Amino acid sequence: MDESTPPPPDIDAYPPPPPPSAPTGTPTDFLKGVVGKKVIVRLTSGVDYRGVLSCLDGYMNMALEQTEEPVNGVVTNRYGDAFIRGNNVLYISAAEPL
Numbered sequence: 541m542d543e544s545t546p547p548p549p550d551i552d553a554y555p556p557p558p559p560p561s562a563p564t565g566t567p568t569d570f571l572k573g574v575v576g577k578k579v580i581v582r583l584t585s586g587v588d589y590r591g592v593l594s595c596l597d598g599y600m601n602m603a604l605e606q607t608e609e610p611v612n613g614v615v616t617n618r619y620g621d622a623f624i625r626g627n628n629v630l631y632i633s634a635a636e637p638l
Contacts, residue, residue, distance in 0.1 A: 600626025
């Protein structure tokens with residue numbers, strides 16, 4: 541190195557990065573964490589269902605309790621228990637904090 545090049549900074553001089561702001565984990569961790577909690581399920585047809593996720597299998601088949609079907613923010617149907625075939629599921633979202 542010549543005299544005009546500054547020395548490299550000491551790696552220990554930098555503070556550690558902040559913790560991630562969003563929870564991290566695998567999709568499996570998320571699904572295990574929402575069993576027994578309120579979720580929103582969007583189907584590939586665009587229909588949404590809200591309810592308590594009671595069980596889920598490896599094919600994403602699921603059973604919801606206290607199921608409601610909201611349309612434009614207004615609940616149009618209440619089904620109680622609902623069974624949804626996994627190949628119709630676009631996504632599952634937590635409806636309450638985890």
